[in-house]
Amino acid sequence: MTETDGPEQVRARLEKTGYLVDDGLAVACFLALRLARPIFCEGDAGVGKTALASALAEALDAPLIRLQCHEGIDASQALYDWDFPRQLLHLRAAEAAGVTDADRLEGELYDRRFLIARPLLRALETQPSVLLVDEIDRADDEFEAFLLELLSEYAVTIPELGTLRAARPPVVVLTSNRTREVHDALKRRCLYHWFDHPDFARELAIVRRRLPEVSARLAEQVTALTQTLRAQELVKPPGVAETIDWARALDALGASEVDAELAVTTLGSVLKYREDAERARGLDFAAVLAGRGV
Secondary structure, eight states: OOTTOOHHHHHHHHHHTTOOOOHHHHHHHHHHHHHTOOEEEEESTTSSHHHHHHHHHHHHTOOEEEEEOOTTOOHHHHTEEEOHHHHHHHHHHHHHTTOOOHHHHHHHHTSGGGEEEOHHHHHHHSSSOEEEEETGGGSOHHHHHHHHHHHHHTEEEETTTEEEEOSSOOEEEEEEOOSSOOOHHHHHTSEEEEEOOOOHHHHHHHHHHHOTTSOHHHHHHHHHHHHHHHTSOOSSOOOHHHHHHHHHHHHHTTOSSOOHHHHHHTGGGTOOSHHHHHHHHTSOHHHHHHHHTO
16 A cells, blocks of 8 residues: 555455455545554454454555453553563673673663563564554553553653654554443544444355355355344344354355254354354244345
């Protein structure tokens, strides 16, 4: 992607990677590249938020650097840490060599070579790069505030080394499954896009693009069944990722089409909760397939 690319060119480049985007997402990606703004992607699990970062990395021919958030994550896990074992070995070697200058030893111990770059620092130092901050809603408020400061300047200050600033800001994708509300201060600094479940036609196009080896009939049937399951009151409605997994599983079984019995026996590929599987077994899959004409 280049500076002269517009939303349509961005869309085309993403679709070449196998990732289909709608108008709103194409514009968001274009603006993220043009304005160096993060994209905040929110929606249910399995709707393509993480896959967007992978597609951007492939389209830009840039490495994907992923930070998986979790409860209790802190700067040492996300930004940098010092390699204490190597520092200790260096200190012992210096003492064995008779080095007694304390200032010199301290300067050597806190040299860049002893710094372990975690995902955020790697993204700042790698040009170009795509930084995926995955499931930011799992982190706590303190980490959100820390991330807000870093993404505002694309720089970090390390007391022993000074300020390290990105020569070229990474493309940043933040994802949230909305297990909790992320603070407005972070959202305001991002371009926002809500990822909804696709309609039948779009989901089928995604499955066909991702799994060209699967028969057209099987892809249509699996998409129709997933759309029906998604309309039920499930603990965890299946996302597009589960639709693809289901079609891939059926294809691995040698199926070119699916019937009600095969659909029930392979529900573990698309539903991950016992309650959801029990509810699904009560559905008339044969009627669903007949009603869709597939």
